[in-house]
Amino acid sequence: MKQDFLRKGIPMIVVSLLCSSIFFSCKKDAQDDGNNNNNGGGGNTTAKTDEDSLKYLMYRLMQVTYADGGRNADAGLPTYYWYGQVPALDPFSSTYSTAENLLSTMMTFPEENGTRLDRYSFLDRTGSLANKLQNGVIEKTSGTTGSFGLEVTYALDQDNNTHLMVLYTDKNSPAGQQGVQRGWEITAINGDDNVAYDGESGANTTKVTNAVYSSASTTFTFKKTDNTTATLTLDAGSYNVNPILFDTVYNVGGKQVGYFAFYTFSSITNSDGGATATKQLLDQLFGKFKSAGIRELIVDLRYNTGGAVSTAQYLCNAIAPSSAQGKIMYYYTYNDKLTQNLAATGLPASISFGTTGGLQLDHVFFVTGNQTASASELTLNNLKPYMSVKLVGNTTYGKPVGFFSYTISTYDAAGTEKYLADLYAINFETKNAQQVGGYYTGIDPDETANDYVNIPWGNSSDENLSKIFSYIQTGNFRQAATEQRMASNPALRLNQPLSIPSGQFNGMVDYRK
Template sequence: MSFINASALWRPLLLSTVVASLCLTSCKKQDDVSPSVLTPLSSTATTGAVTDQEVNDWILANMKQVYLWNDKLPASPNRNLAPAQFFASLLFDRANTANPDRDRFSWIQPSADELRASLGGQSKSTGIEYRVLARPGTSNVMLSVLYVHLNSPALRAGLRRGDIITRVNGQLLTGTNYLDLLSTGDAFTFALANVTGSGAIVENGQVRQVSAVVLQQDPVLLDSVYTIGGRKIGYVVYTQFNPGLYNPNGPQTDETYDNKLNAIFARFKQQGVNELVLDLRYNPGGYVSSSTRLASLIGKNVDASKVFYTQQWNNLVTTELDRQRNGAGWRTQKFMTMPNNIGANLSRVFILTSGRTASASELVINGLRPFMDVRTIGTTTVGKNVGSITIDDRRKRIQWGIQPITFRSANAQGVSDYGAGFVPSVEVREPSVGMKAFGDLTEPLLGEAVFRITGTRMVRRAAPTVADQLPELGSSLDQKTGGGNMFIEWP
C-alpha cells in the first residue's frame, strides 16, 4: 500500500508485515459443500450491536476449522480482549523468535472489504512505494522512492524511482510525524532533495503535487530484451501476483495482468530470448494461480503432468477434502501447459530478490528448482513456505477480515525447508538512496545478472557509501495488505 488514508489507522492492528494467500482451484460453491470445513462460519447473532465477544467467537470458530495449527490453539482464550489482540493470542508460538516454524504471518484487519481490495491490487494511493530512512544526527527521516505505479497520480506528477522526499505539505518528516502526514487528507505536496555521498541531505527546491485516488495497481512494471555478447536476455519487473482487475462484487475472474505476462513471454519466444532475469525484489506474493502461470511460462520441460507444489493442511481440512474430492489429488498443484513457455531455450533463470521477496515469489523459486538452475541475486528472501485464506462474515454483520495461515507448501521434490528464506547465490545490496531506473544495465542487481550471463560488467561494483547504508525504519511495502500472500480464494 502506498499513501493511503487508512494505513495509519489500522497499521497498529496488523500482526505481520507479510500475509500469505493462494487461489485453490476447483473449489465448490458454498451450497455444494455445506456443512463442511470449506464453508466459512458466519456470526450466529441476528440482532443488536456487534460486540467484541461476538467477533472473537466468530474468529475462534473459524480458526478451529482451518488454522494450520488448530491443534495448538489455547484451551481457554480470553474472549474479553479486543479482536486484534484476541486474534494475536491464538497464533502459534508467534513471539518465539527461536522457532522458524512459528506463525509469523497470520493477519487481521478491521475491514474485510479493504483486505480483499488490496489483495486484488486496489487501494487508495498516490502511486508511490517507498522506504523510510533515518537522517543521521537528527530526528528527521526521509522517503526514498522505490518505484512508482503505472498510470498513477505520482507518475503523472513526475515522481520517479530514486527520488528523495524530505517534506510533506511543507513539514519536515520526522520519526513521529511521517505516518500522520502521509495519512491525512488526499492532497500532498512533496519536497524533493538530493543526497551527497557523505549522506548529507540537500533540498533542491523541487516540489511535486499529488493527490491520492483509488488505484488499481498494474504489477507488471517493465519488460525489456537486451542483446549482449550473443545472448538474448529477457527482463521482467513484477511486483504482485495478481491475475487481473479487482471485482468488489464477486469472484476475481479478470485476467488482464496474467494476459499481459503471457504476451510478454510470447514476444520473448518470438525474439529468441535464451536468458531470463525475473525481478521479484519487491514482490511480496499474491494469487498462486498467477505464480503457477508465471512458473509455467519459464520452467524447462514442464507441462500439466508435472508437479509445481503440494499443500499440507490441518487434519480436519485434509480428512474432509480427501473425502469430498475422492483422494489426495487436490493437494497437488500441477504446472500448466503454456504455448508461450520459453523453457526450451533456457538452461537457467536469474531471479532478483530482497528481504521483501516473499511467499508466492518464493513458491516460484522453490517450484522451479527441481526442473532448472535457479540463481538468485540480491539479499535473503522472507522465508514464507506457508499460505492462507481470506475469511469474512458472509452475512456482513461482522466487518472484520482474517487471513490465517492454513497450509504449508513443498515442491515436486518435497522441499519445504526455506523458513529462513533463500540465501542469494550472489549477494548484492541495493543502495538506500539514488536507485537507478529499472532496466538500466548499470543498476546493481540487474547489472550483476547481466555480468553473470555475459561476463561483461556494465559498471564497476563500487564500495558502499554512507548514503548507501542509511538506517531503514520501514517501508510502504510493509503496509501492503496481502504482502507475502499466497492467496487461496475461499469458496
C-alpha cells in the same frame, strides 16, 4: 442452512459466517446454546456486540470448523494450520478487548524449536485487500482513502546520513500519473523538512508513514535524480493495479535477455472468474519475450511481498521448460483434519504444471531481498527442480505458508448482512516437487548484491543486474572492482529495508472457490 438455538434467559443473537472464495459459498449461524464444545474453552458463549461476534466466529473458524458453525469440535474441520498448538481460549474473555488482541494471543502459540512460526495472520476490517489482490483494483470508498501508489524507504549515504527515498510507484497510480520515479528523494512533507529517520517508532518515521500510507492528500517536495526539485500534491484515489514496474530486453554477450520488475502478485482471475488486467499485461510481456527469442530471464522481485497463488502458477507455467509440463509444480500441506477430508473439502493435494510458455531458457535469475515473500518465494522454489534458478540480492523474507480468505459478517433478524472483517489466518504450507520448503528464515541468494535506490529500473549499473550480466557472459558473478567503485560513489543511496513499514500486503492467498 439455518439453525436456531435458544437458551432460557439469554437473548438470541444471530451471528453468521459468510465463507467466501473457499470451498463453497455458505452462510452459517453461530448462535450458541451454551453446550458447544468450544475446543475446551469459553464459558459465556453468547455474543453481545459485533466485536464479540467477530471474536467468536474468528476463533471457531480457526480452531473448530468452517463447515457446521463450529458445533462439533470432534467432527469439525478447523482451518488454522497450527490449531493443535493453540490451547482452549475463551473468545468472550475481557482479556481480549478486540478480535486483533485475541488473534495476536493465538499467534504466540505455534512454534518450532523455540521459534515462533506465525508472524503472518491478520484481520482486514476494510475488505480493500481482497479487491486489490483478486480484482487488481485500488478503490477509494467511504471506508478507505484509496492510495497514492507510492512506496518509500530510508537509505544511507556514505556518511550514514538517512535520506527518504521513493522505492517505486505504480504506473497507474496518482503518484505514477504525476511522474514520480524510483530514486527521487523526499525532502519535505506538507512543507515540513524534518523527515530524517529517528527509529522504528520515532516521531518522524511515524509522521512519514502516516503521510504516505494513511492520508487522503499530501504535498511532497522531491529532489529528482537530476538534482532538480518538484513539489507535488498527491490525492489518494482509485486505480487499476499495474504490477509490472519496468520491462525490457537486453543483448548481453550476443544473448537476448528479458527483464521485468514485478511488485505484487495481483490475481490473474477476478472474483467473477474473468481475466484481470494483470493477466493481460503478463500475456503481452511474455509474448514479447517469446518473440525476442530470449535465452535468459531476470525477474526482479526485490520488493514483491506476495499475493495470489494463481499468479505464481501463471509465472511458473510461463517460465518453466516444456519438460516440466504435467509434472508436479508444488504440494500443499494442511492441518491433520483438513488432510483427512480433502475429498469432502475439494482442496488439492498438489498443483501440476499446465502448458508451458515455450521459452527456451538457459537460466532464470531472481533479484531478491528481505521483502521478497510468500508468492514470490513460492514461484522461485517451484522452478528449482526443473531448471537452473539463480538468486541475486539478499535473503528472502521467509514465508512458506499461505491463506484462504474468509469474510465474517453478522446478520440481523431481517437477514441484513453487516460486514465485520476478512480473516487471513494461516491455512496451508507449500513445498516444491522435491518436497523442499520450510524456509521460515528465508531463502539465501547465490550471490549477494547491494540495492542502491537511486539507480533507475533496468540500468546496467544496478549491482544486481551487473552481477547477473557478468554471470551470463562468464559464468561468474563476482565483480570486485565494480563493487568497490560503487561503494565509493557519494551520490548513491543504499536501501535500508523495512525502515518504514511497507504499505504492501505480505503473504499468499489462494482464492479457491
